[in-house]
Amino acid sequence: MAEHREQGQEPGGRRRRCRRLEGEAARSVLGAADTLLFDCDGVLWRGEAALGGAAAALCRLSAAGKRLCYVTNNSSRTRQAYCDKLRRLGFPPAEPRHVFGSAHCAARFLRQALPPGAAAYVLGGPALAAELREAGVPHLPPGPAALPGPAPADWARAPLEPAVGAVLVGFDEHFSYAKLCQALRYLLRGPDCLLVATNRDHRLPLEGGAAIPGTGCLVKAVETAAEREAFIVGKPNRYMFDCVASEFDIDPARTIMVGDRLDTDILMGNTCGLTTLLTLTGVTTLEEVKGHEESDCPARQSLVPDYYVDSIADLLPALED
Amino acid sequence: MAEHREQGQEPGGRRRRCRRLEGEAARSVLGAADTLLFDCDGVLWRGEAALGGAAAALCRLSAAGKRLCYVTNNSSRTRQAYCDKLRRLGFPPAEPRHVFGSAHCAARFLRQALPPGAAAYVLGGPALAAELREAGVPHLPPGPAALPGPAPADWARAPLEPAVGAVLVGFDEHFSYAKLCQALRYLLRGPDCLLVATNRDHRLPLEGGAAIPGTGCLVKAVETAAEREAFIVGKPNRYMFDCVASEFDIDPARTIMVGDRLDTDILMGNTCGLTTLLTLTGVTTLEEVKGHEESDCPARQSLVPDYYVDSIADLLPALED
Numbered sequence: 001m002a003e004h005r006e007q008g009q010e011p012g013g014r015r016r017r018c019r020r021l022e023g024e025a026a027r028s029v030l031g032a033a034d035t036l037l038f039d040c041d042g043v044l045w046r047g048e049a050a051l052g053g054a055a056a057a058l059c060r061l062s063a064a065g066k067r068l069c070y071v072t073n074n075s076s077r078t079r080q081a082y083c084d085k086l087r088r089l090g091f092p093p094a095e096p097r098h099v100f101g102s103a104h105c106a107a108r109f110l111r112q113a114l115p116p117g118a119a120a121y122v123l124g125g126p127a128l129a130a131e132l133r134e135a136g137v138p139h140l141p142p143g144p145a146a147l148p149g150p151a152p153a154d155w156a157r158a159p160l161e162p163a164v165g166a167v168l169v170g171f172d173e174h175f176s177y178a179k180l181c182q183a184l185r186y187l188l189r190g191p192d193c194l195l196v197a198t199n200r201d202h203r204l205p206l207e208g209g210a211a212i213p214g215t216g217c218l219v220k221a222v223e224t225a226a227e228r229e230a231f232i233v234g235k236p237n238r239y240m241f242d243c244v245a246s247e248f249d250i251d252p253a254r255t256i257m258v259g260d261r262l263d264t265d266i267l268m269g270n271t272c273g274l275t276t277l278l279t280l281t282g283v284t285t286l287e288e289v290k291g292h293e294e295s296d297c298p299a300r301q302s303l304v305p306d307y308y309v310d311s312i313a314d315l316l317p318a319l320e321d
Numbered sequence: 322m323a324e325h326r327e328q329g330q331e332p333g334g335r336r337r338r339c340r341r342l343e344g345e346a347a348r349s350v351l352g353a354a355d356t357l358l359f360d361c362d363g364v365l366w367r368g369e370a371a372l373g374g375a376a377a378a379l380c381r382l383s384a385a386g387k388r389l390c391y392v393t394n395n396s397s398r399t400r401q402a403y404c405d406k407l408r409r410l411g412f413p414p415a416e417p418r419h420v421f422g423s424a425h426c427a428a429r430f431l432r433q434a435l436p437p438g439a440a441a442y443v444l445g446g447p448a449l450a451a452e453l454r455e456a457g458v459p460h461l462p463p464g465p466a467a468l469p470g471p472a473p474a475d476w477a478r479a480p481l482e483p484a485v486g487a488v489l490v491g492f493d494e495h496f497s498y499a500k501l502c503q504a505l506r507y508l509l510r511g512p513d514c515l516l517v518a519t520n521r522d523h524r525l526p527l528e529g530g531a532a533i534p535g536t537g538c539l540v541k542a543v544e545t546a547a548e549r550e551a552f553i554v555g556k557p558n559r560y561m562f563d564c565v566a567s568e569f570d571i572d573p574a575r576t577i578m579v580g581d582r583l584d585t586d587i588l589m590g591n592t593c594g595l596t597t598l599l600t601l602t603g604v605t606t607l608e609e610v611k612g613h614e615e616s617d618c619p620a621r622q623s624l625v626p627d628y629y630v631d632s633i634a635d636l637l638p639a640l641e642d
Contacts, residue, residue: 156531173468176496177496177534178494184532184533202546203546206474207474210506211505212502213501213505217545217546220541221542224537224541225523225524225535227523
């Protein structure tokens with residue numbers, strides 16, 4: 001298993017190399033691991049369809065006594081919704097405490113960071129609000145908002161909730177100039193008003209090559225107005241891994257991060273000293289990996305996974321008795 | 322007058338120095354100029370109130386035969402609206418052709434850049450639409466937009482206008498996730514779909530220290546989704562000056578740019594080889610100028626104006642007969 005090392009560099013300054021995980025190496029790597037962290041979309045399923053062999057592979061890993069956790073930047077579903085989906089698609093049963101979505105992690109962060117009684121102004125949907133409620137973080141209700149009058153002077157006079165001590169940005173289909181305005185006004189109260197976001201994903205890929213704007217677009221809008229940087233709880237930030245490690249007894253050297261994105265899943269895994277495994281069922285091609293491998297740039301080297309598979313179904317042979 | 326020079330550097334590598342414009346120097350600098358370009362808000366007026374002495378100073382400049390033009394990043398007013406406001410506040414009469422707002426300049430850019438029959442998808446308000454109409458650029462009507470269904474798959478299937486060949490981002494109080502989604506879908510058609518924006522201002526300052534988010538926030542959201550950079554027509558981009566120079570016979574060495582913002586007005590003026598004059602009636606303090614003066618960073622040196630005045634009323638003594 002990978003030892004903890006400097007980001008993007010093998011010990012002794014050797015370059016990272018990404019090898020196909022198969023045969024004896026696959027048995028050895030999986031045998032040495034006690035925990036696997038899975039990204040979900042593009043790894044376990046696409047939309048509502050499980051990827052072929054993924055459920056079988058996870059069932060075997062679970063039967064072999066591995067701890068399975070789920071780490072996802074998606075802020076539009078609760079932990080419970082992920083458990084329901086895993087069950088629905090035939091994956092081994094999971095409890096909410098095994099699911100680390102960016103909505104849950106953001107609520108967890110704010111529970112620790114906000115002073116008692118302080119509330120969050122939320123750009124986000126019902127799942128984000130539900131996780132805040134679950135964590136006991138007071139918050140303004142999400143949903144659409146209208147500008148409070150025809151002129152800019154009216155917008156700057158709309159009521160503000162005195163208790164707000166943080167602006168939280170997640171995926172928000174009701175994002176609007178009116179909400180951006182309110183977010184800025186809370187943040188202009190001063191640096192004590194925290195700016196927290198679930199993730200920086202630029203786009204959400206849909207079936208058939210289509211895509212819709214991701215939370216990262218909304219985060220950039222708020223950061224530009226506020227002229228400061230948000231704290232990001234999602235991958236590639238290590239906060240999401242720290243959440244896992246604070247719930248379970250995690251040894252990074254015995255943990256595998258499995259994902260389809262280099263700049264989130266693999267980067268977080270490499271940063272945290274995990275073994276990293278890329279699946280090619282999502283948004284990444286092997287050509288991109290090769291490009292990073294051949295680069296001298298440390299930032300690009302840190303995107304190179306330890307291993308890759310075409311699909312996590314490829315792990316099945318190594319999991320046979 | 323300033324000769325054309327490398328951005329941010331005096332000839333021979335000397336640092337830029339910003340001097341108060343007064344006395345004999347003021348007579349000499351103003352005497353040698355034949356054109357003055359004025360930013361408006363924070364320079365000529367604040368909101369609906371003219372700054373003391375500003376109208377009188379411009380009347381004297383006009384009487385002395387100087388050409389007065391107005392260059393503003395504000396995309397929410399037409400050229401005609403600026404002429405009306407100048408007249409209302411007692412400034413010398415101006416014709417629309419003397420006003421270079423970012424809405425007009427964006428329309429001008431698209432008229433040149435779009436192939437015949439191509440239309441613009443507009444994030445902006447009525448003034449931006451009016452300038453596009455005036456320039457003969459086909460465009461979709463601005464205004465609010467709703468998501469076309471409950472699920473992301475619905476959003477990615479909403480009708481697109483086949484003629485759209487550009488996304489234009491200006492100030493848009495109806496900016497929403499729904500419009501961001503449509504903008505991305507047009508831009509995903511390929512690099513032939515242009516991405517153009519009026520300006521990158523982060524915030525619009527209001528009376529009493531309040532502020533609302535500026536167009537730059539919306540531009541960042543679209544750029545993040547599209548994963549490409551917009552062409553910016555407004556200051557500090559030189560395109561706005563090029564618009565002035567294509568309408569009038571402009572000698573940069575005989576032109577003064579007067580503004581209150583270092584990163585837009587002064588930077589554009591310095592970039593274009595104009596003499597630059599900062600007024601302290603807007604968003605900038607002399608301390609900021611001193612900080613840039615003392616910096617060795619070329620980017621910061623390029624923000625140092627040639628001259629400053631507390632207010633353009635300070636020009637009055639140099640304009641007496």
